Amino acid sequence: MAKQRRRPVRRRDRKGGPSAGRRKSCPYCRDKIEQVDYKDLSMLRRMVSDRGKIRSRRITGACRRHQSQVARAVKRARELALLPYVAEGSDHPRGRGDRDRDRDR
Numbered sequence: 667m668a669k670q671r672r673r674p675v676r677r678r679d680r681k682g683g684p685s686a687g688r689r690k691s692c693p694y695c696r697d698k699i700e701q702v703d704y705k706d707l708s709m710l711r712r713m714v715s716d717r718g719k720i721r722s723r724r725i726t727g728a729c730r731r732h733q734s735q736v737a738r739a740v741k742r743a744r745e746l747a748l749l750p751y752v753a754e755g756s757d758h759p760r761g762r763g764d765r766d767r768d769r770d771r
Contacts, residue, residue: 692728702738
């Protein structure tokens with residue numbers, strides 16, 4: 667009889683793991699909010715990382731509809747100077763090395 671080979675388990679087929687459990691519920695659906703308001707800065711700051719990037723649905727837990735509204739609201743708030751485009755603080759990039767060090771020569 668031939669030896670049977672085990673099929674490797676794909677990542678999406680695994681049950682359990684570190685992120686097993688219930689998915690986060692959308693904070694806007696939970697509070698029964700229809701539209702995301704660009705003037706609600708406390709909520710929008712939670713949806714933006716400390717570097718100024720819009721966080722993904724996987725991180726925020728927002729549903730698809732509200733995530734697209736969040737992205738639009740963050741962009742609108744940035745345009746009106748309610749939110750910064752980039753993080754405040756250090757002038758030099760962290761961890762990337764000196765990419766442009768040869769430009770001065």
